[in-house]
Amino acid sequence: MNDNYELQQAVMHGLFDQQKYSGNDMLAPKLLVNSKEETIWEHLLDEFGVCQSFSIAVAFITKDMLTPFKAVMSELAARNVTGYLLTSDYLGFNDPAMFAELLKIPNLTVKITSVAGFHTKGYLFDNGAEKTMIVGSANLTRSAMLANYEWNLRLRSTAQGALFKQLEQQYTAQWHKAFLLTDAWVKDYALHYVTPQLTSKTASPVTKKITPNGMQRQALANLAKLRQNNARRALLISATGTGKTYLGAFDVQAFAPKRFLFVVHREQILEAARDSFRTVIGGSARDFGILSGKRHQTTAKYLFATIQTISKPEVMEQFDPQEFDYLLIDEAHRSGAQSYQRLLNYFQPQFTLGMTATPERTDDFDVFELYDHNIAYEIRLQQALAENMLCPFHYVGVTDYEVNGELLDETANLSRLVSDERVDYILRQLDYYGDTTQVPHGLIFCSRQDEAKELAVLLTQRNHPSLALTNEQSVSQRDAAVKKLEEGQVEYLVTVNIFNEGIDIPCVNQVVLLRNTQSSIVFIQQLGRGLRKYPGKEYVTVIDFIGNYKNNYLIPLALHDDHSKSKDTAKRELAFKPILGLSTISFSRIAKQRIFAALDAVKLDSLHELKQEFAALKQRLGRAPLLCDYLEQNSLDPRVFLENPRLNNYGSFLAKMQEQVCLTKYQNQILTFLCKELAQGKRPHELLLLRLLLQQETVSEQELIAEFDKYGCYHNDQLLNSLDVILGLDFFAIKSGKKIKADEYGGRPLVVHDGFNYQLSPDFKAAVSQGQDFGCLMDDVLSCGLRLNQEYDNKRQFTLYQRYTRKDVCRLLNWSKDLSAPMYGYWVGENECPIFITYRKDEKVVESRNYQNTLANNSAIRWYTRSPRTLESAEVKRLLAVDDNQARQIKLLVFAKRSDAEGKSYTYLGPADILPGSVAEETMPTAKAKPKRVVGMDLKFKQPLPYKQLKYLTGQEDNE
Incomplete structure (x- = not known):
């Protein structure tokens, strides 16, 4: 399918008939707004990331958006991409300092239009054969890009498209009439500049009563x-x-x-x-x-x-x-x-x-x-930013200075840390990202005292007055230095950790990190030195020089207050330039690669890491924490214990931590079953039944259904049958290597059901009565599972965009056996066919499974059967079969993951229909002489994928 055809379909989908034409969300006309799910700035970042050149025409630009804009321009400069910016001095909204900052960007040509009433907001991107325009209400301001209610229309076009040609002509005409932004013009503009009055009347000051937020x-x-x-x-x-x-x-x-x-x-x-x-x-x-x-x-x-x-x-x-x-x-x-x-x-x-x-x-x-x-x-931190209690920040992670391709690390000699070349490099970054029209009030955090002292001297010699502060100075000397910073006598205080806490310098508008991130706590402490609000301070610039440090993985974890110990979560947070309220986070490509490398090298869920988290929470609580405590204290995602292959259950972890836990072998097996199979909370039904049975001797089917209704759960006969095979362990009665899986869980039913009532099995009941430790740990596991279940929609078998393993899917489909081992890419069941797609295949993947699924479209995906298959294959006929009303007899459920690096879980993308006319036999090329036959088809999602889901599954990232 050629690109022009796909673009035609997308345009017709967006402007003519969304039912008749297939809509590729990455190509189709789209209204861009700011929301919790996406921002206008994120869409602009997408376009900057692939463009060959760009042209922007905006009436207003604010200085508080220039730091992340400069970060993007720096990355484009590394790719030799240049751009053009047309703006104005209309109403005096654009202040002289903003114009001065634009002049720092070497790959950006800026012109000022003299057109009266210039009120344009347009962003044009050229990617060769394809063009993109984003036009609407959003100026290049922080509020417009991140928060305001704005309407902006994104349209894509070929180079020959009439609308884009018209827009280009308008831009070119205005560009030729405009004059070039120069230092001389900025100085003259500043000389005559009058701050605009945004209101016609000045209200009398009102003393507002302070109330709790x-x-x-x-x-x-x-x-x-x-x-x-x-x-x-x-x-x-x-x-x-x-x-x-x-x-x-x-x-x-x-x-x-x-x-x-x-x-x-x-x-x-x-x-x-x-x-x-x-x-x-x-x-x-x-x-x-x-x-x-x-x-x-x-x-x-x-x-x-x-x-x-x-x-x-x-x-x-x-x-x-x-x-x-x-x-x-x-x-x-x-x-x-x-x-x-x-x-x-x-x-x-x-x-x-x-x-x-x-x-x-x-x-x-x-x-x-x-x-x-x-x-x-x-x-x-995230709560405080959302409540507007702190000053927003713009974090920029840049690569530290390299010498002959060699990176700085903890063992670097002082001569390298304070070499003229490194100091010059640091100052270039401070100049580029800082606001040179304002006096810097900066804190620089170094790795060593000798580095701090020498760096302060070298900065002062380069006309940036600085003082070094270490633990050698007295409190009065530190106070005197802080006063000099506040009064503007010095620009930077260069320190080694002593300002992590216990110091309040509201005027700080720059935080510079020139050291290895040793812990998330210290990182946030140092970042927080600049977040107190202060008159005239609109934002804080944070520049992090990222070297070759093994602890680099802590940076995204700290910025997002992420305690999940999940590499996948950390990579998602890092991958797409996340935004926190009116704060932004940007990483250079090389800095991002270093963090990804650190993430790949570290074991976030190692016993050493878990032991540290356990010890910290134990100190906080004054007792050994249970699974629910991690949730309540926002300390750790308990799934890190539940899904850890090195741990059978949380009781075994407590034993490793030298806690007194007295459990029989069978009690251990039951806990392992609960932790491994139920406690993730992907459905609540088993948990609710067990909780009832621990409260009363017998539970009737009517009582159980009433409990499901109370909890807002779906239920039917298939679900009730599934509870029997799960809690009776028949579902797990399959070979896993040389063992029967159910034997790992004790091999005996937990619950017996006579068709009318449920009871705990005699063995399980006896286990419950033996000692307090088992009862306490079991109650904790059940409560934890129900807490985690709050993330799911219990009115349905699966929740859109949640993660599931193949085994989870077999259980939640109410199948009588776990068929996950032989399932591979899909399994055609009696009523449903779950499909598991790994969007980006590993280079070593078996050729017979190396199908190139395409999901540039948020409405449909091209999918292929296993090989060899033809239209006459029984399996394919079942997939394509329809009933008397022409409805598909087999329900298709699509699960996908970005790559095998994400582990065993897949994201549920929802039910899908086979698009008529899309089914065809195809050949799958192999290294062998004879290609294999498969059947390909387009699967259309019942609900189009949200922007971020589509973006994550399909996006090409710098680390790959």
Whole structure:
């Protein structure tokens, strides 16, 4: 099928008749809007990724969109792709700084039109024989690209298309009338520039009452519930800049203490904290006092004290131990210090709240134990960005400097780290991605102290005043350096980890990472140094120099707060330039390759990794975590245990962690069955039945169906029969190597069904009565499965775009046996035929299965039977058979995965119909003399694939 024919079909589908013509979503006319599923910027990235040249005409451009735009232009420059940008000075919307930044892009020619009322928004892409235009309402602004409700029409055309020719002519005409953007013009424009007034009247300032946001309301409710349950201490985990001081004030207001004590470690925070509390609580200024080295306002109702002063025995003893009924400790991770321990041992408040952004400690002190393992709330980065609590950021991952093709790593000599060539390279990246019209207020994180000191000197010599800060400087010296950064006396503070936490510099507008990412926690801490909002700061530029480090895989995990330990998830997050609210993430091609290489090399689900996660959560909870705890704490996806081939069940993992778990062999076998077959939650029916049987001796069919209805589950006779063969283990009575699979699960039924009632089998019932460990672990597995099941649509056998293995499909189709082993690409059952497609075949794949499925179309896929097959083959006849109403007798269900690297699971793309007229015998070329016969056909999905599903399955990525 030639490209022009496919384009014709797509155009006719989009503009004439979607039922009559096949619509290739990548070619068809499409309305582009911003939504949770996709953004206009992502579609532009698709076009930039394949174009040979481009032309843009937009009235307005904002500086806050230029960082990700520059990242794209840098990648195009590496491919020798150039482009043209036509814009204007209409209404003075485009400020001089934005024009100055455009001049930095070497492969972009910019012209300014003098046309009055220029209000165009169009993006034209030339890919040789194919052209693409995106026209509509979206300017090149961050809001338009990522958030605003915009309408933009994407049209594709051949080079001869009349509409594209007309658009090109219009662009060319305006281009010739426009004048070239130059330094001289920008300077003159800046000299006469007047900031536009966006409103005709200036409203009088209104003092807005501060009220809790959604996350704060939830945290306050959790704190109130903890106190109702007689909790005396609790911990609030909240990143810098997320309003935890106001949250503390709201809770104190709700508690209404007779006296309140707020303790911090730095005097500079006292006044700001006091003022925030008074803003929320109100009342006389005399009620709010400060206790520090200089001020002793000890009689105030609300007292704000430094730990250095309040912890002195002679100061503490001025107060009765029960003087304060509410104690709040800021930066609570410091509570292990002797000064804090004296304070906490002396005072006896009714309630103590600790607030911190970093509860995990590198020392041996257990912050969670100190606060009775009561975690009131945890505000995460993605949540805070979504709530607009933090300043958006533009992250750019660039490749670090190379010398003769050799990459920097942890063992690099200092001479290489601070060579003139590397420093010049760093400055070129800072200049390109930074805003040279504003004074940088930057933090640079290095790997070593000697590197930090030398780099600060070299940057200063190159007219970028910088200071090195290490743990050798005193607190007063650090404070003095921070003040110089805030006042613009220096541009950069070059440091080695000391600013990971406990420092507040709201003016920071650049974060530069020149070190190996050792942990996700440290990465987020360093990123977070720039995320506090500040007047005039619209966004933060984060530049990460990615070298040859084995820990590079942590970068996408950290940016997405991904604890799943799934390589597939990490690669999906990395692959398509993900976006977080109004923040963007961009990687250069080489940087991305390095991260993919690190992901391929690491075992995210190794026992070492799982042991670390287990230990961290155990410390947080004060006990060994169960599967549901990982879900509740957002710590780890429990499927990493359930699907791990090195673990039989979670009880066996606990035993490896030296936890006391007492299980019989049969109990272990039952747990293995539950973990391996049911706990992923892909259907809830078995879990619900087992849960009922653990609560009551007998469950009638009517009671079970009522439970299904209550839970919103589909049910029919086939489903009830399936429960019998699953819980009776008959489904698994097949050979797996030399063993019968069911024997691994104990070989005996778990449930007996007499046709009317269900009961636990005598063996299973006896196992339940033997010891508490088994009952506890079994309840946890069932609860975990039902929690995971919330991701699925239980009114149907399969949920669109969820992942299933071949064995899952056999079970969920209610088949009596597991036929996954001989199934391969498909299996024609009595009523259904599940089809499993690996879209991009491995080079080593067996030739007889190396069929080139095509899915450039979001509505249909070309699919082939196994070989040898002809139209006369019995199997093919069954596939093509229709009933008296011309409906297919066999229901086709399509499952697909991008490549074998994704493992055993396939994404469910939905039911499909065979397009009339598409069925044909074809030959499949082989290395042998005689080609093999197959039958090919177009399968049309009942529901066209969403943009991201289509994009992921078909996209060519830099690492491949």
